[in-house]
Amino acid sequence: MPRQTLSRRALLAATGATAFSAVLPRRAFPAGKAKIRIGLLLPYSGTYAALGNNITDGMKLAAREHDNKLAGRELEWVAVDDESDPAKAPANVNKLVVGEKVDVLTGPVHSGVAMAMMQVVRQEKTLTIVTNAGAQAVTGQLCAPNVFRTSFSNWQTSYPCADVVLKDGRKKAILMFWNYSFGQESMAAFKEGFTKGGGTIVKEIPVPFPTTEFQANLSEIAALKPDAVFVFFAGAGAAKFVKDYADAGLKDKIPLYGSGFLTEGVLGAQGPAAEGIKTTLHYADSLATPANRDFRAAFKKATSRDADVYAVAGYDTIHALARALDKVQGDTGARKELIAALESVQFESPRGPFRFSKAHNPVQNVYVRQVKAGREIVLGVAQKDAEDPAFGCQMAT
Amino acid sequence: MTLPLFALQLLNGVEYGLLLFLVASGLTLIFGVLGVLNFAHGSFYMLGAYLAYWIGERTGSLAWALALGVPLLFATGWVVERLAISRLYGRDHLSQLLLTYGMVLLFNELQRALFGNEVHGVATPRPLAFGLPLGELQSWPAYRAFTCVACLLVAAAIRHVLLRTRFGMRVRAGAVNPEMVEALGVDVRRLLSILFSAGTALAALAGILAAPLTTVYPGMGEGVLIVSFVVVVIGGIGSVKGAFFGALLVGLADTLGKVLVPAVSSAMVYAVMAAVLLWRPRGLFGQPAEAR
Amino acid sequence: MTLPRSVRAGLLVGAIALALVPLSGDRFWVQFAGKVMVTCIFAVSLDLLVGYAGLVSLAHSAFFGLSAYLLAGLTNQLGLVSPLVTLPLCLAFAALAALLIGWLSLRATGVYFVMVTLAFTQMLYYLFSESPALGGSDGVFISQRPRLAVLGRTLVDLGDRTDAHAAIWVALVLSFLLLRRLVRAPFGRVLTAIRINEPRMRTLGYATRRYKLAAFVLGGALAGLAGYLDATLYGFVNPAQFGWRQSGLVLVTVLLGGKGTLYGPAVGAALLGVLEHFAQRATEHWSAVVGAAVVAVVLFLPRGVAGLLEGSRG
Numbered sequence A: 001m002p003r004q005t006l007s008r009r010a011l012l013a014a015t016g017a018t019a020f021s022a023v024l025p026r027r028a029f030p031a032g033k034a035k036i037r038i039g040l041l042l043p044y045s046g047t048y049a050a051l052g053n054n055i056t057d058g059m060k061l062a063a064r065e066h067d068n069k070l071a072g073r074e075l076e077w078v079a080v081d082d083e084s085d086p087a088k089a090p091a092n093v094n095k096l097v098v099g100e101k102v103d104v105l106t107g108p109v110h111s112g113v114a115m116a117m118m119q120v121v122r123q124e125k126t127l128t129i130v131t132n133a134g135a136q137a138v139t140g141q142l143c144a145p146n147v148f149r150t151s152f153s154n155w156q157t158s159y160p161c162a163d164v165v166l167k168d169g170r171k172k173a174i175l176m177f178w179n180y181s182f183g184q185e186s187m188a189a190f191k192e193g194f195t196k197g198g199g200t201i202v203k204e205i206p207v208p209f210p211t212t213e214f215q216a217n218l219s220e221i222a223a224l225k226p227d228a229v230f231v232f233f234a235g236a237g238a239a240k241f242v243k244d245y246a247d248a249g250l251k252d253k254i255p256l257y258g259s260g261f262l263t264e265g266v267l268g269a270q271g272p273a274a275e276g277i278k279t280t281l282h283y284a285d286s287l288a289t290p291a292n293r294d295f296r297a298a299f300k301k302a303t304s305r306d307a308d309v310y311a312v313a314g315y316d317t318i319h320a321l322a323r324a325l326d327k328v329q330g331d332t333g334a335r336k337e338l339i340a341a342l343e344s345v346q347f348e349s350p351r352g353p354f355r356f357s358k359a360h361n362p363v364q365n366v367y368v369r370q371v372k373a374g375r376e377i378v379l380g381v382a383q384k385d386a387e388d389p390a391f392g393c394q395m396a397t
Numbered sequence B: 001m002t003l004p005l006f007a008l009q010l011l012n013g014v015e016y017g018l019l020l021f022l023v024a025s026g027l028t029l030i031f032g033v034l035g036v037l038n039f040a041h042g043s044f045y046m047l048g049a050y051l052a053y054w055i056g057e058r059t060g061s062l063a064w065a066l067a068l069g070v071p072l073l074f075a076t077g078w079v080v081e082r083l084a085i086s087r088l089y090g091r092d093h094l095s096q097l098l099l100t101y102g103m104v105l106l107f108n109e110l111q112r113a114l115f116g117n118e119v120h121g122v123a124t125p126r127p128l129a130f131g132l133p134l135g136e137l138q139s140w141p142a143y144r145a146f147t148c149v150a151c152l153l154v155a156a157a158i159r160h161v162l163l164r165t166r167f168g169m170r171v172r173a174g175a176v177n178p179e180m181v182e183a184l185g186v187d188v189r190r191l192l193s194i195l196f197s198a199g200t201a202l203a204a205l206a207g208i209l210a211a212p213l214t215t216v217y218p219g220m221g222e223g224v225l226i227v228s229f230v231v232v233v234i235g236g237i238g239s240v241k242g243a244f245f246g247a248l249l250v251g252l253a254d255t256l257g258k259v260l261v262p263a264v265s266s267a268m269v270y271a272v273m274a275a276v277l278l279w280r281p282r283g284l285f286g287q288p289a290e291a292r
Numbered sequence C: 001m002t003l004p005r006s007v008r009a010g011l012l013v014g015a016i017a018l019a020l021v022p023l024s025g026d027r028f029w030v031q032f033a034g035k036v037m038v039t040c041i042f043a044v045s046l047d048l049l050v051g052y053a054g055l056v057s058l059a060h061s062a063f064f065g066l067s068a069y070l071l072a073g074l075t076n077q078l079g080l081v082s083p084l085v086t087l088p089l090c091l092a093f094a095a096l097a098a099l100l101i102g103w104l105s106l107r108a109t110g111v112y113f114v115m116v117t118l119a120f121t122q123m124l125y126y127l128f129s130e131s132p133a134l135g136g137s138d139g140v141f142i143s144q145r146p147r148l149a150v151l152g153r154t155l156v157d158l159g160d161r162t163d164a165h166a167a168i169w170v171a172l173v174l175s176f177l178l179l180r181r182l183v184r185a186p187f188g189r190v191l192t193a194i195r196i197n198e199p200r201m202r203t204l205g206y207a208t209r210r211y212k213l214a215a216f217v218l219g220g221a222l223a224g225l226a227g228y229l230d231a232t233l234y235g236f237v238n239p240a241q242f243g244w245r246q247s248g249l250v251l252v253t254v255l256l257g258g259k260g261t262l263y264g265p266a267v268g269a270a271l272l273g274v275l276e277h278f279a280q281r282a283t284e285h286w287s288a289v290v291g292a293a294v295v296a297v298v299l300f301l302p303r304g305v306a307g308l309l310e311g312s313r314g
Helices: A008-022 A049-065 A089-099 A111-124 A154-167 A181-196 A215-224 A235-247 A267-274 A290-303 A309-327 A335-343 B003-034 B041-059 B062-083 B093-115 B142-164 B166-176 B178-183 B188-214 B220-235 B240-260 B262-279 C005-024 C027-052 C060-078 C083-105 C110-130 C161-184 C186-196 C198-203 C208-234 C243-257 C263-282 C286-300 C304-310
Strands: A036-042 A073-081 A104-107 A127-130 A147-149 A172-178 A200-207 A228-232 A256-259 A278-281 A346-349 A352-356 A362-372 A375-386 B131-134 B138-141 C147-150 C153-157
Touching: A036 A049, A036 A089, A049 A073, A049 A290, A049 A309, A073 A089, A089 A104, A089 A111, A089 C027, A089 C208, A104 A111, A104 A309, A111 A127, A111 A147, A111 A181, A111 C208, A127 A309, A127 A335, A154 A181, A154 A228, A154 A256, A154 A278, A154 A362, A154 A375, A172 A181, A172 A215, A181 A200, A181 A228, A200 A215, A200 B262, A215 A235, A215 B003, A215 B138, A215 B240, A235 A256, A235 A267, A235 B188, A278 A375, A290 A309, A309 A335, A309 A346, B003 B041, B003 B138, B003 B142, B003 B166, B003 B188, B003 B220, B003 B240, B041 B062, B041 B093, B041 B188, B041 B220, B062 B188, B093 C243, B093 C286, B131 B142, B138 B142, B142 B166, B142 B188, B142 B240, B166 B178, B166 B188, B178 B188, B220 B240, B220 B262, B220 C110, B240 B262, B262 C110, C005 C027, C005 C161, C005 C263, C005 C304, C027 C060, C027 C161, C027 C186, C027 C208, C027 C243, C027 C263, C060 C083, C060 C110, C060 C208, C060 C243, C083 C110, C083 C147, C083 C208, C110 C243, C153 C161, C161 C186, C161 C208, C161 C263, C186 C198, C186 C208, C198 C208, C243 C263, C243 C286, C243 C304, C263 C286, C263 C304
Parallel strands: A036 A073, A036 A104, A104 A127, A127 A147, A172 A200, A172 A228, A228 A256, A256 A278
Antiparallel strands: A278 A362, A346 A352, A352 A362, A362 A375, B131 B138, C147 C153
């Protein structure tokens, strides 16, 4: 029988002390009332950890450009690892919004987590800036005055691609996608644009999320011989898919298209297999604007990593917030005025011109990119000032 | 679906199944013979894949990853077995589940601390980076053919060891009656250590071989783990032959399910398992005796 | 199974402390306590299966989720708000699902049983995650929290934090007392005997499968209760509540706390919740902290935290 290495008393005492210290009033030690508390609801573990880190580093870079002060007030970051788990999301949001009483809530990556977050922030009226999750409902059916988004909507990144495919002379497309909300919404948007322009969808191939076994479907695609294949995958799944596509001999025979997530952040992992793929996204590494060049150089210097579309969202979030707070002299309590200020924000982001739509989604250019020699080259603008249609949003009418 | 396409899908299914077998073989050995429910099996697969990436980056060759990675993870398995697993041999499956669950959390953090959060590609070894043309549009990657062959060789090797060597004989005896084996003068503790390490080495081998196909990313062990358990159960716990046929069955079911009934393809593997268990409650080749 | 005095006293103190949390006025801790209590109900209901009947079920989260989703459906589609209507329906639904899944799964034994229950929970996960009609992977909001109104006057509004806290507390205490009653009664003792030696119980004439099924259904219904309350607490349901991760987590909670004790899993749930909360604040590598704690408990506390609380016994 192993000896108890912890005495019962010690354990009970430790537990009691912890519990007691937990319920001590939060402001027992003055924390400096003037700080602006920014909550970060992001994945710092699991498959999406890289995205969470890039978003955070983008935000911190922007903050440093403002000397870590917005409208004269210092910034305080409060981060919670959401693990991209929607089941734990309501408790995590609660932690930041009600427990830590953050002034601004930012995040998340996963749309399921975002939906849980919406439930709480719509009730608590916390100022919320969605820094990645592209679910349509966030600025659609569930839009709210206190909710903004600085990233994208799923529609914005896929709809313009339809035109790109049609312009390349391809009329028969096969769709392949992960069968969850991101994939479903992307396909719906592409279908809308593609069929409007006279194209036909030969087959839709949903793949259970997050499976990454594509071989069977690729053989199927090769047998059906479409003009083009439009897909949605992201992260490791996208890396594998592109490699599998090339390995199956399809790369140079049936052109592959997708929203930019197909190559974003995984170009290195994909190697030569990604060569020639065209994607549409509201950002590209090689955008030759001074804003983007400066941003990328600064990000590389600060983190030794290359910036990507996720970092840009974080970066723009703080810049937008800074401008809005300046307009209200840093008064985070003046909700209505702060919201109005944020609504009117306009600036030149690394992605191009940035402003919010009536539904609080970014109005931004969507670019056509193509992979050439291991880099994303911008071929042009797929859709200028693309605005998410914001179905069901009361504010957009 | 045309006949050639169907044949190709069968080939895809077999290839997927063979890789699954490689992962599941270690799991079934550890579970069947040691009676240990090793939830951390997927972590060894992941560590193998990450080593393939890391060593591959520095030496440019997958062969080096195999040569260095497999022994390294064999040694890791040995250490883990001596330090933690061996304390649980007398205890019930649930304690093992709990311990290995905790280990998974630790291994995940280890992976993040050592290798970071990014997705990494592993280059296919140059001599195998071509496609075998099948028809005008299809081609089958040579590397996949290579992994099929490799898995078959490993399967044959395991069979040889188990059936034709003294070590294998002791392993099989130890599965049935460890006390007797010990009474006969065999060092059972050492036997178990070797077996556990061999199981984890097999998982790592699978990870290294699969790395060029799957890419390397955080959390990659989880999906593999669940499917491996399904394979082990279908085949019958402790039976390597069962793991082989179970894996093929799962590979084919998954592949054909995706193509024939995509709407329910996600549930396919589980439906197959439920069907097999209804027909043979102990799996295809499981022991009729009380499951350990 | 009589608990040592110190443990009983500790539980009483804990229960009273939990009941008094709303007095702190801190809204975060009230909701945190609510979530912890829901997890306690969930874990304790699983202990009936794992600790007493010897059934390691990975399908438990299925009943949790099904009950939650039914509440969402009843409220959103049919406008049913009164818990007098929705609660019995959700519990019945969870019990029915448990009856079906249990009946099918109990045809297998041992690890095979575990895997069959896993299969069911995974299939449900994919079903809810892939069907836009059922809300899809993003989940579903519940438009209105349950509200108990009699003659036009609202008695209990589960949308109010204090009311919700009180309701969950009452549910936890009642579930615990019910289960404790049950395990001390002949039913519970037969279950334990079946766990220890089923063939012998069968030769003694007991319909062992029926007892196991009854335990499965009862445990499933209580899991449904936990799911109902969880949905009430946050007004949100999501397919992630199904699936092996959630099932695995509650199983780990039961084992950590000490299976077969009923109070152990509740304590385990509370400790795990608190540990996670503080570890997250302390370090980015918080899951390693939790992992290390789990490994330590397994190696040094063979009977879980309950074993520690009861002191070394024979």
